[in-house]
Amino acid sequence: MRGRVSGTFSVIHRDASCGARLGSLKTPHGEIETPIFMPVGTNATVKAMTPEDLWAVHAQIILANTYHLYLRPGHRLVESLGGLHRFMNWSGPILTDSGGFQVFSLGELRKISEEGVKFQSHLDGSYHVLTPELSIKIQEALGADIIMCFDECPAATADYDYVSRSLEMTTRWAKRCKEAHSREGQQLFGIIQGGMHHDLRARSLNEICAIGFDGYALGGLSVGEEKEQMYGVMESCAPLMPQDAPRYIMGIGAPEDLVEAVWHGFDMFDCVMPTRNARNGMLFTSQGRINIKAKAYEEDGGPLDPACGCHVCRTYSRAYLRHLYRAGEILASQLNTYHNLYYYLDLMRRMRGAIRENRFTEFRRDFYGSQTDNHV
């Protein structure tokens, strides 16, 4: 079992008007300025983006998935070829999720037990057992800078007793993950469960923090709950989490969710929304979301977002982006993804600036005012 990787995270500045804080997280592949958004690169690629594009949109750290890379091409193959960074030509930090959530959202025929999760591959129907120990070994073989404990994310519909028993098993699994983890320099984050119940959240938080990890994540959110429930869990958990460790909310979220979470004092986020929405023509702008396939843009020679400084907004018209999308061109996914990720990462940059200048509460108020949602 490895102790905490000391001195990797420091809080640089706190905005006195709220919970927002500026942080620095050091990893073997570089230093990360927080708050930060992590583009999702499930199969060792952020879909439709080259590593050069990711640097151009100022990505600092990306996420990859244990479940997918274990099934294809296999973690031992990636390890034999020099590890995930070499394999995908991304020299920046990488965080890998532990596989539990993906098994439940993708695998067929899952059976959960104290040992772990038995499941059938969504690719070929083959049978597998993912355990806390195997999840850690896979993530060590991939060589991510930050790895996640193997946990169970209960469905939003799960009842109180199920959520209570589930968090107790997640705590036992977290202990097994810490025991199994031995790769020097690699950070291990614990995951707090407890559903939408503040007493169960506090219990999970205390148990996971008592084990001691390099960072702490809120799991079990963005699973179909109401926004008020999600924000309520953020508000109740943030003050109870260690001040001096990174705080990550998994699977979050829409731009307004990121602003709310930063306001409460969270540091790291990941979500497929910017990349998945891009491929479906749903684009984020300073005036809210737009649907690029709408007829309203057929003859619109203007930029996607006049307030955006990205290459796409400086180069192409809405009419051209609409044409590419309707023609089913591959370039539509590339340009739309490039812009959406630039928007998300620029939003994080603007939030860091607001925290640095102690004006984050004003930033949050102005942000809500600007988002006249669902433009055509």
Ligand SMILES: CNc1nc2cc3c(=O)[nH]c(N)nc3c(CCN)c2[nH]1
């Ligand atoms: C989209 N919503 C969402 N909720 C999550 C919860 C967990 C969660 O509770 N645990 C883990 N390990 N991952 C989660 C993920 C995947 C994050 N890339 C979630 N994604």
